[in-house]
Amino acid sequence: xxxxxxxxxxxxxxxxxxxxxxxxxxxxxxxxxxxxxxxxxxxxxxxxxxxxxxxxxxxxxxxxxxxxxxxxxxxxxxxxxxxxxxxxxxxxxxxxxxxxxxxxxxxxxxxxxxxxxxxxxxxxxxxxxxxxxxxxxxxxxxxxxxxxxxxxxxxxxxxxxxxxxxxxxxxxxxxxxxxxxxxxxxxxxxxxxxxxxxxxxxxxxxxxxxxxxxxxxxxxxxxxxxxxxxxxxxxxxxxxxxxxxxxxxxxxxxxxxxxxxxxxxxxx
Amino acid sequence: xxxxxxxxxxxxxxxxxxxxxxxxxxxxxxxxxxxxxxxxxxxxxxxxxxxxxxxxxxxxxxxxxxxxxxxxxxxxxxxxxxxxxxxxxxxxxxxxxxxxxxxxxxxxxxxxxxxxxxxxxxxxxxxxxxxxxxxxxxxxxxxxxxxxxxxxxxxxxxxxxxxxxxxxxxxxxxxxxxxxxxxxxxxxxxxxxxxxxxxxxxxxxxxxxxxxxxxxxxxxxxxxxxxxxxxxxxxxxxxxxxxxxxxxxxxxxxxxxxxxxxxxx
Numbered sequence: 001x002x003x004x005x006x007x008x009x010x011x012x013x014x015x016x017x018x019x020x021x022x023x024x025x026x027x028x029x030x031x032x033x034x035x036x037x038x039x040x041x042x043x044x045x046x047x048x049x050x051x052x053x054x055x056x057x058x059x060x061x062x063x064x065x066x067x068x069x070x071x072x073x074x075x076x077x078x079x080x081x082x083x084x085x086x087x088x089x090x091x092x093x094x095x096x097x098x099x100x101x102x103x104x105x106x107x108x109x110x111x112x113x114x115x116x117x118x119x120x121x122x123x124x125x126x127x128x129x130x131x132x133x134x135x136x137x138x139x140x141x142x143x144x145x146x147x148x149x150x151x152x153x154x155x156x157x158x159x160x161x162x163x164x165x166x167x168x169x170x171x172x173x174x175x176x177x178x179x180x181x182x183x184x185x186x187x188x189x190x191x192x193x194x195x196x197x198x199x200x201x202x203x204x205x206x207x208x209x210x211x212x213x214x215x216x217x218x219x220x221x222x223x224x225x226x227x228x229x230x231x232x233x234x235x236x237x238x239x240x241x242x243x244x245x246x247x248x249x250x251x252x253x254x255x256x257x258x259x260x261x262x263x264x265x266x267x268x
Numbered sequence: 269x270x271x272x273x274x275x276x277x278x279x280x281x282x283x284x285x286x287x288x289x290x291x292x293x294x295x296x297x298x299x300x301x302x303x304x305x306x307x308x309x310x311x312x313x314x315x316x317x318x319x320x321x322x323x324x325x326x327x328x329x330x331x332x333x334x335x336x337x338x339x340x341x342x343x344x345x346x347x348x349x350x351x352x353x354x355x356x357x358x359x360x361x362x363x364x365x366x367x368x369x370x371x372x373x374x375x376x377x378x379x380x381x382x383x384x385x386x387x388x389x390x391x392x393x394x395x396x397x398x399x400x401x402x403x404x405x406x407x408x409x410x411x412x413x414x415x416x417x418x419x420x421x422x423x424x425x426x427x428x429x430x431x432x433x434x435x436x437x438x439x440x441x442x443x444x445x446x447x448x449x450x451x452x453x454x455x456x457x458x459x460x461x462x463x464x465x466x467x468x469x470x471x472x473x474x475x476x477x478x479x480x481x482x483x484x485x486x487x488x489x490x491x492x493x494x495x496x497x498x499x500x501x502x503x504x505x506x507x508x509x510x511x512x513x514x515x516x517x518x519x520x521x522x523x524x525x526x527x528x529x530x531x532x533x
Contacts, residue, residue: 015373022370030358033399100350104415107318108371109343267320 019110023118028125038126042133045081049074049137052201062202067234071143075227075235076200078134082127082159083194083220086166088187089123090174097178097266106267112260116168120256123167124160131159135231144233151230154241158230161248162223166194168255175262200224204238222247271296271455272317272423277326279312286312288479290326294423294472299449299456301466304476305509310459311351311427313476317457318348318425331422344372347416351427353408357401361392361411364400365418372419386414389451390444406437410444417448424448426458430465438462442469463501473501475508482508 031038049070056062057069064072096102105115138145170187177183197211198220204212215221226244229237237244272294279287287309294300304310315321317328319339328335331345355364362383369379387393390410400408409429416424429445430438442465448454460466466473467487474484483490483504491499494507 019371022367026356026359026363026367029363030356033358033360098352100352100354101356103320103350104348104354104368105371106320107343107346107348108368109340109373110371264320267315 016111016114019114020118020121023105023115024121024125027122031125031129038129038133041081041085041126041130042137044084045077045130045134046137048077048080049134049141053077053141056201062206064203067232068143070141071232071235072203072228073201074134074138074141074143075231076198076224078131078155078159078227078231079162079198079220079223080195080200081130081134082163082223083166084191085126085130086123086163087170087191087194089119089167090170090172090183090187091180093119093171093174093263093266094178094180094183103267106264112263113256116171116256116259116263117164119171120164120168120252121160124163127159127163128156131156138231146231146233146235154245155227155230158223158226158245158248161245161252162219165219165248165251165255168252168259171259172255172262175259175266178266194218194220198224199228199238219248219251269296270294272330272457273328274313274317275327277313277316277328278324279309279316279321280324285479287316287323290476290479290481292474292481292484294455294457296422296455297449297453298471299445299458299469301470301473302457302459302476303461303463303466303473303505304459304482308476308509309479310476314425314427314457314459318346319343344419345422347419347421347424349409349412349416349424349426349429351431353405353412353432355400355403355408355411355415357399360397360399361387361403362396364411365415368415369418374419382418386418389417389447390414391440404437405433406440409433409437409441413441413444413448417452417454420452421454423455423457426456428459428461430460430462438465445469463505467501475505477509 053070053073056073060069062069062072093102096105106112135145173186173190174183177186193214197214198218199215200220204215204221207215222239222244225237225239226241226248228235229241229244270293273292275291277287277290278285290309290313302310302313312321316323317330317335319335319342323335330342333341333345335342355361359367365383365386366379369383374382384393387396390413392407392411392414395403395407400411403411413424413426413429426445430441433441445456445458446469449456458469470487472484472486473490475482485493487501487504490504491501494503496503
């Protein structure tokens with residue numbers, strides 16, 4: 001009986017994984033049919049790096065130690081572009097609700113957690129394209145990149161985790177507010193504080209202490225910190241990549257569990 | 269044998285009782301129509317039966333399973349085609365089907381065969397690798413029926429299956445719905461605003477009004493019961509719903525209908 005139970009558990013785990021992946025795969029196929037979205041998304045980070053980054057590198061007002069400011073900032077812009085895409089992911093949930101697509105998924109015998117995790121991973125797929133774009137921009141500008149394959153892999157993992165975290169957060173908000181108009185308003189309110197109350201474009205040490213507290217609980221800070229330690233030659237992580245990854249991972253798990261409870265309610 | 273029953277099914281939204289003490293029973297293999305004006309509670313009733321909305325009171329069983337305790341078993345027995353054309357336009361027909369083949373646990377070895385069969389049944393084989401955004405409304409509807417039939421459900425729910433379709437599209441959808449029943453013995457539960465459609469397709473209809481069941485029976489019997497010469501199902505509908513204007517609520521329903529119309533050009 002114990003063996004049977006083990007087998008059942010094994011089956012349901014593999015079933016869960018395959019359903020999660022099929023949701024994410026659908027997203028990849030959509031992007032393959034029409035990749036224009038990925039290209040237009042390269043514009044914003046390019047502007048941040050080429051305009052904001054170049055100017056602030058020249059004026060030397062942000063203390064970044066031995067790192068040139070542009071190298072300090074590139075990981076921040078990577079994390080930021082992942083955040084900006086993921087935080088509006090909830091709009092797709094509302095859209096799919098309006099089209100009835102969501103109803104079809106919820107009527108199928110798919111665990112809610114698998115649906116939400118599948119959505120989170122499809123946001124992660126988009127994040128990977130941002131990683132590639134920003135690496136390409138960084139090379140173009142002449143930022144020193146750490147090409148160690150382990151580092152590259154870990155940057156990809158961080159980007160997927162951060163994207164999964166913020167997109168699930170977005171899904172939760174969409175499930176609560178339920179309409180496009182209200183959602184857009186809240187999305188706008190959230191992005192800037194998440195971005196500015198983090199170490200993305202300046203170190204925490206420059207901040208007033210209350211803002212440092214906010215930045216320490218902001219998951220974006222941990223994503224930036226990990227990428228800064230992994231991506232750039234001479235870059236260092238303040239908290240350690242291990243801690244950064246753990247914070248992001250635990251955040252994703254908690255949000256997925258909350259999201260799975262709230263997601264079916266978006267149709268009511 | 270009854271494959272689907274609702275007993276005193278009720279759903280309240282605050283002050284509003286959208287579905288009020290609905291008791292119906294649907295026989296295996298029949299095409300059952302749920303009719304009623306906008307806001308009568310049809311959509312709410314369907315949402316509860318297909319496990320998307322918990323009832324406030326009452327009981328639902330599908331294939332002997334109880335809705336509250338066995339929702340996941342019920343999900344394996346039913347298929348659902350929503351009112352709005354919801355197949356994914358940015359994917360091909362085959363890709364649309366593949367996702368659901370996986371979500372419904374159809375074994376890997378059978379998936380392609382099942383998908384080919386479904387495409388052939390709905391006469392979409394030639395279009396199987398085209399992007400769905402280039403399909404006509406009738407084709408999208410047939411694709412969605414194919415999608416909902418992949419796991420060979422016992423009961424198929426069709427919410428306004430022909431809304432927004434032109435007469436030819438409507439006719440082919442009717443033909444295909446009848447084909448499903450004759451090929452697989454699928455029980456079909458549909459809602460519609462077209463009385464002609466209900467009359468032609470349904471073995472029995474239930475008319476809802478203001479959340480309550482107004483009348484239930486075979487279209488022929490209902491027409492006869494009016495004691496009016498050459499009564500149509502439309503006359504029956506008007507008789508039981510009082511010919512009242514729409515209650516004017518359900519903004520979302522109107523919006524979604526508009527969007528369907530827009531999508532179909």
